[in-house]
Amino acid sequence: MSVVAPIRRLAAVLPALLLAACATLTPQQADRAAAIALEARSGESTCAARDACAQPSPLRRLAGQAFSVTTPEQPRHYALILDRGTDAMLARVNLIRSATTTIDLQTYIYDEDDAGRLVLDELLVAARRGVRVRLLMDQLAAMQSVETLAALSGVHRNFQVRLYNPVLGRARVTYPQYLIAAACCWRQLNQRMHTKLLLVDGAVGITGGRNYQDDYYDWDDQYDFRDRDLLVAGPVAREMAVDFEAFWSNRRSVPPQRLVDVGRSLLANGVPALHAHDFKRPERAEAMREDASDAILVQTRLVDHALAVGAVEYVSDGPDKHHADSPLEHATASRSLVQLIESARHEVLLQTPYLVLSKPAQQLFERLHERPDPPRIVVSTNSLAATDAFIAYALSYKYKRRYLRDFGFHIYEYKPFPEDAPIDLDATGAFLPEYVETPVAPPATAAPDRASVLSSARYRRPLNTEYGATRYLRRYSNEPVPLKRAGVRIGMHAKSLVIDDRVGVVGTHNFDPRGDTYNTESAVVIRDAAFAGELAASIRRDISPANSWVIAPRDKPPVLWGLEYSIGKLSEYLPVFDLWPMRYATSYEFVPGADCPEPLPPDHPRFRQCYRPVGDFPEVNMALKGLPTRLFTAFGAGLAPIL
Structure with missing residues (x-):
């Protein structure tokens, strides 16, 4: 009897769980929720200047220098390896402040901790001064609060959010809902956007292993990732922009206000205010803000270490990988890495977590x-x-x-x-x-x-x-x-590859089955001995x-x-x-x-x-x-x- 009773209770509750998990918004409800978000968006502008009151940045100037010497036959770029988490955050904040027209941010994980909120605050400041900001997050690892997503859906006319591949039509899934998704939609559940990119003005991009969470920026006092990003300034940013647009406009990228939980919240309560974040270490966040305004510091810590290189290749799977019956046919990143490794004659340095x-x-x-x-x-x-x-x-x-x-x-x-x-x-x-x-x-x-x-x-x-x-x-x-x-x-957590000290690769691919079949991945490939040597030295330090x-x-x-x-x-x-x-x-x-x-x-x-x-x-x-x-x-x- 003691065993039968819990089973009966589970049997009674299960239909309700299934109905709740499979509930959707009607088209009329979704349209109304979207209208509520749209009507609430502020048109506040803190700047009337044509350059959106952008902060002068030595990092941003790297792009101008690269474009000024680029020809169709000989493209030129600057590449900067970002090994330290604090440098990676410094580069992001400084570049966001330098934006004059657009900021596109694409990521797998976006947490609501100090690192995530500091970047989000900077993005909102940029939107209010006239920059178009688009934030694309994978649904399974996006912000954990429905209230936050509801607030962002109506925060400003220059700020847009979308969630990639939402299972069960929701922004957030509970444990029981996850189990239901695993039972009904296993393939979709596994198809995740692992691509990571921050692109400013279509001229400077940052990609690599880092998500938006304290652990990736040396900001966690218990567990931190030894990770690596790559900043690239120059013509390849245009290819990054095209790739981001393909993800952004894909039918799998859905505004949160059209998802069940966020939409219902908007219908019931309207657009909530975005609450100020209670920083765990406010002095650290403030120090980062001050550092990002210090052009000399940015020059010495970052720009002075950038390498001038020639052609740069950006390889990305793109969202078509998730529409294909045979994902490997669209696994561009995997194929590119295989070809590079096959070309090795002396040594392959491979780094994967x-x-x-x-x-x-x-x-x-x-x-x-x-x-x-x-x-x-x-x-x-x-x-x-x-x-x-x-x-x-x-x-x-x-x-x-x-x-x-x-x-x-x-x-x-x-x-x-x-x-x-x-x-x-x-x-x-x-x-x-x-x-x-x-x-x-x-x-x-x-x-x-x-x-x-x-x-x-x-x-x-x-x-x-x-x-x-x-x-x-x-x-x-x-x-x-x-x-x-x-x-x-x-x-x-770094994902990098060096072939014969002549080709260097920094990207998102873990060189694993998920990267081949389920995740979308991206990587930057630079065929330059100086760059490959610097990347190899970084990896050799890790294996010392x-x-x-x-x-x-x-x-x-x-x-x-x-x-x-x-x-x-x-x-x-x-x-x-x-x-x-x-x-x-x-x-x-x-x-x-x-x-x-x-x-x-x-x-x-x-x-x-x-x-x-x-x-x-x-x-x-x-x-x-x-x-x-x-x-x-x-x-x-x-x-x-x-x-």
């Missing part, structure tokens, strides 16, 4: 490895201790043997507390504890990571993960894992011993090694029940000394003399996360297509 390769990618690297003189493949990715996507790492762990032996990868896994990361610790408001690793355990003075051990709200950030389809999995499945010690944690562990084969056991290897290989190929406990590879730490003055690659004859094994999951509190990791390794292969 989630090393879960699609079957075509695996076949590509297998072909490269079978060449008589294969290129070296160096991969920078997350460790289990650093990642924000535990399930993705568990699947990566499953295929380590294949990556090392069949593809010849040199894998470097990012540490959660890197010693030399381009992270502004002062901006986070936190600190990295001083800690010297030992082969046994952290020193007694290293405090345990109690907050994550207790699974507090500190790490309950479902939007941090790039995996839309797994967003509503149990929170313990997709969050940073508990560690042995506390401190602000750094996770890899101070910042990463090396993955290499374990020492061979004294007996029955061949049998153990064969059983492990057979177990790896099983889609489920991959239960063999001994894995082919483990993590190694560099031990400098008189005989080991410099780091060595894992295939060097003296590698084992200079490196010591530190276990499969260094820094991780194995009592709390080791078993689940192995379980997902054993049973999670079916998730690979949506990862």
Whole structure:
């Protein structure tokens, strides 16, 4: 009886949930909600000047310089790698203030935290001084408040918002609604706009890995991403503008006032006021505003580091990828990356936060490895201790043997507390504890990571993960894992590629099955040795011993090694029940000394003399996360297509 009663209650409630989830606005209601938003839009103007009172900007001047020397035969550009989160925010705010005509912003995640609200406030100021502002967000990861979206729908005549590919015709979905969407609309649910772009006046663009959330700008005091953006000024911005327009005008991009929840709010209550944001650290936001007005600071911190380059290519999947019966036919970004990697002769430097390769990618690297003189493949990715996507790492762990032996990868896994990361610790408001690793355990003075051990709200950030389809999995499945010690944690999120120190790529593609099949992706390709060298240096910094562990084969056991290897290989190929406990590879730490003055690659004859094994999951509190990791390794292969 105790079991039957809950089932009966669920059966009684389920029809109501289905009806609520599938409810829609009538065309008349949608039109009325849109009219309410339109009528409420302010025409307030804070500027009558033709240039919209734009702030002079040395970043914006880069575009003028590039266009002035560009010819049809020889386009010229300036490119600036934005490694530091605070620099990435500084560039955005400064460019927004420099806009004279248009600002187009396209993103996957837009959170209502300090970073998101600071940028939103700057966009609204630009709209009020006469700049046309368009904000396009993926629906699953857009602003979490229906009230905020309702307010933005009627905030100003120069400010427009659209949500890409809304499931169930809603701006926000609850957990039960998500489950219903997964049951009825699995393909649509997975088709996400992962493209990220900020475009000012059709002349300067920023693209790369960063979304709009504190974690991406060194503004979170617990977990921040080591990410990378690229600012490009010059003619390629026109291609970016065409691509943005294709997304903006696509039928999947819907004004929030025409969606069920926002529309009903408008019909019932009108357009609410956009409330002032209560900044967690208002002094930090104010300091950023002041820095963005300092032309000398922007010049020295950013512009002086820009590189003059020639032709620049912007590759983007475009929204047609989501209309096609065969998405791979429209996976422009994936095809471009494959062609670049196939062109390698000496080395491929690949950086991805989630090393879960699609079957075509695996076949590509297998072909490269079978060449008589294969290129070296160096991969920078997350460790289990650093990642924000535990399930993705568990699947990566499953295929380590294949990556090392069949593809010849040199894998470097990012540490959660890197010693030399381009992270502004002062901006986070936190600190990295001083800690010297030992082969046994952290020193007694290293405090345990109690907050994550207790699974507090500190790490309950479902939007941090790039995996839309797994967003509503149990929170313990997709969050940073508990560690042995506390401190602000750094996770890899950069997506970059360098071919033979001659071609550099910065984009949004994680080099994973989702990027091939479900997500729209974009990337900037620059065929310039100086740029490729600078990007390569940035990645090599990430894989240095101070910042990463090396993955290499374990020492061979004294007996029955061949049998153990064969059983492990057979177990790896099983889609489920991959239960063999001994894995082919483990993590190694560099031990400098008189005989080991410099780091060595894992295939060097003296590698084992200079490196010591530190276990499969260094820094991780194995009592709390080791078993689940192995379980997902054993049973999670079916998730690979949506990862």
